[in-house]
Amino acid sequence: MPRVFSRKVSRLLRRGRRLALGTAAAGLAGQLTLAAGVVAADALRKRRDHVERDAPERDPVSATVRGARVTTYTYGQYLYDDMIAAIDEAEDFVYLASYIWKGDDVGRAFKDAVVRAADRGVLVCLVFDGFANLVVPREFLDFPDGVHMLRFPVLRTALPIIDIRASGRDHRKILVVDGRVGFVGGYNIGSLYATSWRDTHVRVEGDSVWELTNAFTDFWNRHKGKRRPQLPDSGTMEWNANIRAARNEPSRVVYPVRALYLEAIDRAVHRIWITQGYFIPDREILHGLLTAASRGVDVRVVMPQASNHVLADIVAQSYYATLLEGGVRLHLYHDVMVHAKTMTVDGQWATIGTANIDRLSMQGNYEINLEIVDEQQAAHMENIFRADLEQCHELTLEEWERRGRGTRLVERVLQPLQVML
Incomplete structure (x- = not known):
C-alpha cells in the first residue's frame, strides 16, 4: 500500500511540475508576444510622427x-x-x-x-x-x-x-x-x-x-x-580622492557603480538630482530614494518623456506611482531624447558616466562612472539640471492616476521584464 501511495504522489508531483512549467512558459510567451506588439506599434508611431528636433546648444x-x-x-x-x-x-x-x-x-x-x-x-x-x-x-x-x-x-x-x-x-x-x-x-x-x-x-x-x-x-x-599588443599597466603615484573611477567588470564579478549611487543617496541631506535615459531602480536604490525623500531630501529625476526604447519606458512607468507617492518628483524631458547618466548630491558630489540606473548597467554591463567630490563641479551639474527642467513637464500623482486601464495592464504584464533591461 505505501508503494502504491508513493507512486501516486510521484505522478502528482510530476504533473504539478509539468503544469507549473507549462504555465510559466505560457506566461513568458504572452509577455514576449505583448512586448513584440508594443515595440512594433511604437516603431510605426515613430515613423509616422517623427520630427527631428535639435537638443539645446549649450557651451561646455x-x-x-x-x-x-x-x-x-x-x-x-x-x-x-x-x-x-x-x-x-x-x-x-x-x-x-x-x-x-x-x-x-x-x-x-x-x-x-x-x-x-x-x-x-x-x-x-x-x-x-x-x-x-x-x-x-x-x-x-x-x-x-x-x-x-x-x-x-x-x-x-x-x-x-x-x-x-x-x-x-x-x-x-x-x-x-x-x-x-x-x-x-x-x-x-x-x-x-x-x-x-x-x-x-x-x-x-x-x-x-x-x-x-x-x-x-x-x-x-x-x-x-x-594577436593584439599588451598595453603598459603603469600604476600611479598620484591619489586624487576627489576624482575616482568606478568600473563595473562582469568578468571579475565587480559592480562598484551601484554602491557608489547607494552610498551617495544615503549621505544626502538637502537634494538628490538625477538625470537618466533609462530609470528602472532596483529594490535597494528605490528604497534609498524613498527613504531620502521621507527625511526631507529634495529628490528629483529627469528622464525622457519617450525614450528610444519603449519597453524600458513601460517598465520604468510601473514605478512611477510608488515614487510619486513617496515624494520623489519626476520630470519628463520632451521633444528630444535625454540620454545622460548623472547625479548630484547636496551641491558637493557628482557622478557622470556610462551607467544607467537599471539592471543591465548595475549588474550586467561593463560600465564606468567618474565620482567627483567638488563644489564647483557639483554647481555646474546643478545648473545643467535646472536648465533641463525648463525642457520638462513635471508629472504629478494626480495626473498619473488618470492613465487608462489598458496602460495599467500593459505595465503590470511587462514589469517582470525588468530583469532583461
Missing part, C-alpha cells in the same frame, strides 16, 4: 578639481570637435572605446582621425561592442593594419543568460590621448547624437586622466587575445 563649462581640469559637455557636436582635435594632437597613443560607432558622417570623421593618427606612428587601440553595432556596415568597421581593433563579441558563452559574467555588453564610452586628456560619459559616436540628443560627457586633464587610462588598459589586456 570647466572646473578645477584639486589640480585637474574637468570640462562638462551637454551638446554632442562641441564634444566631438574637441575629441577629434585631441586625437589629431596625439603623439604617443589613442585609446578609444565606444558602445555604438555609427557609419555616418560623424562616425567617418572619427575613423579618419584615428587612421591619421596611426599613419603618423601613434599607437591606436579601439574597442566597440559587437552587439550594439550589428546594424553598422561591416566594411565601415574594417580598419587598416596600423589600427588595433577589438570588436567585443556578441556571444562569449553558450549560456549567456545563465552566466552573467559572459553576458554583459561593453557599454563604456572612453577616449584617452597620450595619458594627458581623457573623455568619458554617455555620448556614443554618431550624427544623431551630435545635435539631436541631450547627453552629458566630461573631459579630464591632469593626473586624474590615469583613472580612464587604467580602465581602458585593464579591459584591453583582459580581452585582447593573442
Whole structure:
C-alpha cells in the first residue's frame, strides 16, 4: 500500500511540475508576444510622427578639481570637435572605446582621425561592442593594419543568460590621448547624437586622466587575445580622492557603480538630482530614494518623456506611482531624447558616466562612472539640471492616476521584464 501511495504522489508531483512549467512558459510567451506588439506599434508611431528636433546648444563649462581640469559637455557636436582635435594632437597613443560607432558622417570623421593618427606612428587601440553595432556596415568597421581593433563579441558563452559574467555588453564610452586628456560619459559616436540628443560627457586633464587610462588598459589586456599588443599597466603615484573611477567588470564579478549611487543617496541631506535615459531602480536604490525623500531630501529625476526604447519606458512607468507617492518628483524631458547618466548630491558630489540606473548597467554591463567630490563641479551639474527642467513637464500623482486601464495592464504584464533591461 505505501508503494502504491508513493507512486501516486510521484505522478502528482510530476504533473504539478509539468503544469507549473507549462504555465510559466505560457506566461513568458504572452509577455514576449505583448512586448513584440508594443515595440512594433511604437516603431510605426515613430515613423509616422517623427520630427527631428535639435537638443539645446549649450557651451561646455570647466572646473578645477584639486589640480585637474574637468570640462562638462551637454551638446554632442562641441564634444566631438574637441575629441577629434585631441586625437589629431596625439603623439604617443589613442585609446578609444565606444558602445555604438555609427557609419555616418560623424562616425567617418572619427575613423579618419584615428587612421591619421596611426599613419603618423601613434599607437591606436579601439574597442566597440559587437552587439550594439550589428546594424553598422561591416566594411565601415574594417580598419587598416596600423589600427588595433577589438570588436567585443556578441556571444562569449553558450549560456549567456545563465552566466552573467559572459553576458554583459561593453557599454563604456572612453577616449584617452597620450595619458594627458581623457573623455568619458554617455555620448556614443554618431550624427544623431551630435545635435539631436541631450547627453552629458566630461573631459579630464591632469593626473586624474590615469583613472580612464587604467580602465581602458585593464579591459584591453583582459580581452585582447593573442594577436593584439599588451598595453603598459603603469600604476600611479598620484591619489586624487576627489576624482575616482568606478568600473563595473562582469568578468571579475565587480559592480562598484551601484554602491557608489547607494552610498551617495544615503549621505544626502538637502537634494538628490538625477538625470537618466533609462530609470528602472532596483529594490535597494528605490528604497534609498524613498527613504531620502521621507527625511526631507529634495529628490528629483529627469528622464525622457519617450525614450528610444519603449519597453524600458513601460517598465520604468510601473514605478512611477510608488515614487510619486513617496515624494520623489519626476520630470519628463520632451521633444528630444535625454540620454545622460548623472547625479548630484547636496551641491558637493557628482557622478557622470556610462551607467544607467537599471539592471543591465548595475549588474550586467561593463560600465564606468567618474565620482567627483567638488563644489564647483557639483554647481555646474546643478545648473545643467535646472536648465533641463525648463525642457520638462513635471508629472504629478494626480495626473498619473488618470492613465487608462489598458496602460495599467500593459505595465503590470511587462514589469517582470525588468530583469532583461
